[in-house]
Amino acid sequence: MARQLLRVHVWIVYLFLYAPIVVVVVLAFNRGSQVLFWEGFSTRWFGEALRNPEIRDALRTSLLVAGLNAVIACVLGTLLALSLSRMRVWLRAPIDALAYMTLVTPEIVFGISALIFFVEGGKRLGVDSPLGIWTIVAAHVVFNTAVVTLVVRARFVGMGQQLEEASYDLGAGPLSTFRQVTLPRLAPAILAGGLLAFTFSFDDFYTSFFVAGVDSQTLPLYIFGKVRFGISPEINATAAMILGVTLVAIAVAYLVLRRTGQARGGAGLPGV
Numbered sequence: 001m002a003r004q005l006l007r008v009h010v011w012i013v014y015l016f017l018y019a020p021i022v023v024v025v026v027l028a029f030n031r032g033s034q035v036l037f038w039e040g041f042s043t044r045w046f047g048e049a050l051r052n053p054e055i056r057d058a059l060r061t062s063l064l065v066a067g068l069n070a071v072i073a074c075v076l077g078t079l080l081a082l083s084l085s086r087m088r089v090w091l092r093a094p095i096d097a098l099a100y101m102t103l104v105t106p107e108i109v110f111g112i113s114a115l116i117f118f119v120e121g122g123k124r125l126g127v128d129s130p131l132g133i134w135t136i137v138a139a140h141v142v143f144n145t146a147v148v149t150l151v152v153r154a155r156f157v158g159m160g161q162q163l164e165e166a167s168y169d170l171g172a173g174p175l176s177t178f179r180q181v182t183l184p185r186l187a188p189a190i191l192a193g194g195l196l197a198f199t200f201s202f203d204d205f206y207t208s209f210f211v212a213g214v215d216s217q218t219l220p221l222y223i224f225g226k227v228r229f230g231i232s233p234e235i236n237a238t239a240a241m242i243l244g245v246t247l248v249a250i251a252v253a254y255l256v257l258r259r260t261g262q263a264r265g266g267a268g269l270p271g272v
Contacts, residue, residue, distance in 0.1 A: 021243065028233070028240035035231050045237040055238055058222035065133060065218060066202040069140040073197040074190050076141065077148025082182075084149070085156055102146040111210035114139040118211060131213035139211045140201040147200065148193035151257075155189035156182075188256050195253035203246050 028046070032039030049055050080099075084092050102110075118129050118138075129135065163185070167177040205220040212221060219242060226235050 028236040073144035081153035107206035144197035151193040
């Protein structure tokens with residue numbers, strides 16, 4: 001009896017969490033202009049959304065921010081992962097704690113902290129740092145570097161040091177060993193971490209809300225601004241496109257990590 005009640009409770013929680021998302025996606029394909037009345041299947045509103053210059057500009061900004069964030073987070077996260085694996089415990093422990101703290105800090109707290117840093121920190125340092133695309137990218141990079149670090153570090157620790165030591169024994173230097181041995185083996189984890197960083201940045205709202213400028217509106221911020229005045233079929237279609245991009249990126253990252261885990265002999269997914 002207790003198990004059945006637990007199962008019913010789980011289904012109620014899932015229904016509460018995902019039913020609104022399903023409703024938005026279904027209504028995005030509604031032919032009519034009335035949001036809550038189904039009038040037939042159509043992809044009309046996706047075309048309308050993509051023809052809207054405001055939505056196109058917001059989409060362009062989101063893609064730019066997410067792409068830059070993913071590249072920078074991959075570089076910094078990979079370097080940090082390799083450094084942490086070679087540090088002494090007394091130095092590695094506080095950096096580990098800082099990385100985990102970045103991930104578990106509530107987004108609203110992180111966003112407020114980033115805003116204070118860019119506004120007050122810039123004034124104290126005498127640096128003019130107006131809010132805009134670059135402040136969004138910088139704030140996203142701080143969070144997503146920790147994500148990439150955890151994924152890449154798990155892969156680096158799990159693959160062992162035998163091939164690197166063999167490369168050194170054969171006369172290769174540190175740079176040659178990294179380029180020919182370490183980097184190719186880390187590439188799947190770096191790609192997966194980059195896709196996760198892209199996903200987290202593309203659909204982020206809280207951090208972007210605090211550090212975005214007037215002329216740097218991302219797609220989630222645009223949707224938030226519109227839904228305050230009512231929901232339209234264009235907004236449903238736009239939200240469905242954001243969901244689609246996010247799910248595709250997460251699915252590709254999962255497949256990359258799964259293939260990497262199978263290549264290691266089924267030892268499990270790195271970072272999971």
